[in-house]
Amino acid sequence: MLTERQIQVLQVIIDEFIQTAQPIGSRAIAKKEDIPYSPATIRNEMADLEESGFIEKTHTSSGRVPSEKGYRFYVDHLMSPFRLSNQDMTTIHQTFEREMLEFERVVQKSARVLSDLTNYTSIILGPQVFETTLKQIQIISLTDYTAVAILVTSTGHVEHRHFNVPSTMQSSDLEKLVNILNDRLVGVPIIKLQQKLYGEVAQMLKRYSSDFETTYSFLKDALLEQQPVKLYMDGKTNIMLQPEFHDIHKIQSLYTIMEKEDEMAHLLRTSGKGIKVSIGQENQLDAMQDCSLITATYSLGEEQLGTIALLGPTRMEYSRVVTLLNVLSKRLTNTFDSWH
Amino acid sequence: MLTERQIQVLQVIIDEFIQTAQPIGSRAIAKKEDIPYSPATIRNEMADLEESGFIEKTHTSSGRVPSEKGYRFYVDHLMSPFRLSNQDMTTIHQTFEREMLEFERVVQKSARVLSDLTNYTSIILGPQVFETTLKQIQIISLTDYTAVAILVTSTGHVEHRHFNVPSTMQSSDLEKLVNILNDRLVGVPIIKLQQKLYGEVAQMLKRYSSDFETTYSFLKDALLEQQPVKLYMDGKTNIMLQPEFHDIHKIQSLYTIMEKEDEMAHLLRTSGKGIKVSIGQENQLDAMQDCSLITATYSLGEEQLGTIALLGPTRMEYSRVVTLLNVLSKRLTNTFDSWH
DNA sequence: TTTAGCACTCAAGATATTAGAGTGCTAACA
DNA sequence: TGTTAGCACTCTAATATCTTGAGTGCTAAA
Incomplete structure (x- = not known):
């Protein structure tokens, strides 16, 4: 010892x-x-x-x-608990203070503030909307054979998908369809949409639609397409400020991995609850063997929503970074709670 | 001579x-x-x-x-006209071949194909929708005091804005409001929305609404907020492959400028119609003095929609790049024409 | 247990050496 | 008059050599 x-x-x-x-x-x-x-x-x-x-x-x-x-x-x-400077605190508070409604903006601004305060690269994994429910579905036809479906969730998130309309469908059919869908699906948690669609709604549709198969398959396209989890990054250039990254090849492999959104998303998603620190070789990805990644989760109620993280050299200001992530993840959690 | x-x-x-x-x-x-x-x-x-x-x-x-x-x-x-290899041509065609409906996807894929084929960085300025008209407005209330407005354009572009609902407004008021707006604004070109709103709709609202001022101001928030022109980039890491950019500081200043979306957008927007080549010092931005930027415009009908560009070292494969941009901008123009 | 002292090591910067690629100029040649 | 061979000269980049200073490990004394 x-x-x-x-x-x-x-x-x-x-x-x-x-x-x-x-x-x-x-x-x-x-x-x-x-x-x-x-x-x-x-x-x-x-x-x-x-x-x-x-x-x-x-x-x-x-x-x-x-x-x-x-x-x-x-x-x-x-690690001693870090006392954030007043200036840092006000910077953070200002980020949340201003009237801000949209989820994406809050997250974007958080990413910005994190990278600004630390000179590291911030990565935020957008929310996985477990608890959020469907607020409304709209289908708006654009041409005779194309239309756009718009889904609004209870958190105010808006998704839209373009799709081909089966030629057998009239615009009046579309209207009826939207009514059925809203009737059956509003208030249903997003992750249960698929299940509901396969079950109840399929029943309903069979009775109503003359051309069940096509209707059903285009609905699947429109509603269930894998929605990519959004990743917000900021301060990517900060990495180059660090003396240990004055080597082009290191930078390049790091940037290459950062461009692979799905790998990064997976990395953040599988980080456990609370604050986690991965130092150097502890990181899964080869390109990150010279880095440390600190992750923190934010949530809504009991439900874990997403992850915020900072990527920097192994020589990281751990205590300050941990404190910052703590403050910010709590702030995010609060903000989302207040919307609920 | x-x-x-x-x-x-x-x-x-x-x-x-x-x-x-x-x-x-x-x-x-x-x-x-x-x-x-x-x-x-x-x-x-x-x-x-x-x-x-x-x-x-x-x-x-x-x-x-x-x-x-x-x-x-x-x-x-x-510069001799470059003959693209069959492989390059098929790569390009495949990009457009697959059933693709959404504008953004087409543009994203174009950016990807450009950077893949050239090993330079591709930048595409999303369309400035001059000719497009408003297809539909939806307002969906989320909580008692917040709502989301969704605008769909004739090209299938979807925009949404979150805003605060004046406390004096009931949800039934909102509904009526949406009806009025759709009545008056559907079919109006996006760029004339503001004008219309100030004129006709203001009149209409004054007659109808008890609390004209607040209603009006929140409408402005929801409909007229500066919509950022979207910029799509791909292959940012490609720059590091070029031997002339083995210097960290060059790379860093280049990346920093590339992160400033508005400056880049301005740069592309002010490039003239057709194909333009800016070599080294001819570029406005300091960080690009070692680069060449080749831009091409794509359009819908007579209306210029946006710009596609490639950024690389002054030692660029000019003839191949020019040919590629030519092919791609035509392909984009065709695609959008076919939607119209 | 702590410390002073000393020999030893290594990186990094400065300086010298060399090889090779390429030029400019001159004079000869067709 | 346009073209070319030849040669002295220049400069880079790679390599080797030297020097300095920071820092260590070990030993012996306090």
């Missing part, structure tokens, strides 16, 4: 390295106020810390750098 | 440099089939070409590199 003094040294190394991105030497540590020991003593402690894998050398005669195990220890045991 | 032989040399230099990104020496040029002269002769011609500013040296004893003036001459006079 680590002695009190070793922990103290480790803390200084990590804190310092997070600030400077430079290896820390024994002399520098000894100069710190809380450290009443000589460089030689520190060197002994550092040798021990290195042996147990909490710090590393970049070469034989360099100062020490935290290892991933070191960061992990820091995050799990050492 | 340039002699026939000088033009020949210039052509080789540009063609070669576009491929290799390396300065071209007299020996390399003399080896070309079409060139029956010795390196010494070529050197004389090169000296002349340099004097007139069409080519440059990177240092005293290096081969020559095209100058921006050289590229400009190439684009204006030398």
Whole structure:
């Protein structure tokens, strides 16, 4: 186990390295106020810390750098709760203060504020609308053979899909159809739409429609098409500000992975409830082996809605970032609760 | 003026440099089939070409590199029409072939195909809907004090806005309001909405509504809010593949400018009709001084709808890119015409 | 247990060396 | 008069060499 003094040294190394991105030497540590020991003593402690894998050398005669195990220890045991500056707090509050109604805007602004305050890249996974219900369906025909279906959910989310209208259908048929659908489906949770459609509505339609098969299949197209979960990112260029990403190839592989929305979405979706920290190799994706990803979930009532995350170098301001994500995820949760 | 032989040399230099990104020496040029002269002769011609500013040296004893003036001459006079490979053509056709209804998808796919085929970054400015008319307005109330307005245009574009409902309004009032709006505004070109709203509809409302002022102001919010022109980009990482962009700082300033949607939109919007080529310093934006931007417009009928563009290094495959943009802008124009 | 002292290591910056690609110029040639 | 061979010259880029300074590990003394 680590002695009190070793922990103290480790803390200084990590804190310092997070600030400077430079290896820390024994002399520098000894100069710190809380450290009443000589460089030689520190060197002994550092040798021990290195042996147990909490710090590393970049070469034989360099100062020490935290290892991933070191960061992990820091995050799990050492991290002191961060006190956000007043300025940061007002920035956050202002984001939510202004009259804002649309879900997407709130999320977008949150992403912006996160990346602005941290200089890392923010990623927000839009809500998976489990609890939300269908508010209304509209079908508006555009030409003789095309129309657009508009779904509005109880949270005010609007989705629209274009589809081909079967040639056997008249516009009066469409109207009747919309009535049936609204009759049967309004108030139904979005995720149960499919089930309902296969069941009740299918029954209903069979009785009513002369051409059940086509009607039914186009309905499936319009209502059930896989709705992509939306991903909001901001501050992608921030990554390039970090000295550890001055290498084009690293940047490129990172950007390439970030462009793959489904992989990113999957990553955020499978992060557990609450705040999670993935350091370096702990990340699944190869391109992120030099990064840390901190995720936090926001929710509505009991239901987990989505995830907000920050992506930066393993040398991350963990305590500040965790605090920020905490504040923001709570703020988001509150906002959505207040709509309900 | 340039002699026939000088033009020949210039052509080789540009063609070669576009491929290799390396300065071209007299020996390399003399080896070309079409060139029956010795390196010494070529050197004389090169000296002349340099004097007139069409080519440059990177240092005293290096081969020559095209100058921006050289590229400009190439684009204006030398460029031979490019024959797209069958593979490229089928890739393009497949993009449009599949049953596709939604405007956004078509544009997105176009952006993807452009960046895939060129390894440059594609930028498409969504349509400015001059001619399109309002198809239908829906207002759906979400809570007692919020509602969402949905506008559908004749091209099938769907916009929605959230807004606060004045507390004096009942849901029955909303319904009546929607009826009035549809009555008066359906079929009106989108750009004339504002005018109509200020005129006729205002009259109508004054007569009908007890609380004209609030109703009117919330309508303005819902209908006239500046709708952002949408910008679709693809292949942003492609820029990093180019050897001239191995410098982080260039990349960063380029990415930063690309994130400013309004500036990019303005840039594309003010590009003239047809195909335009901006080489290096000809570009307005500082961050693009090492790039070339090729733009092409697509339209519906006489009305110019939007712009598609490719952003790459000044050392660009001009002739291929121009051909591609030509094909694609025509394809887009056709597609939209067929909807009309 | 702590510390001073010292030899040792390594990265990074400065400087020198070399090889090769390419030029410009001159003089000869067709 | 246009073309070319030849040669001295220039500059880059790669490689090797040297120097400095930060930092370590170990030992012996306090």
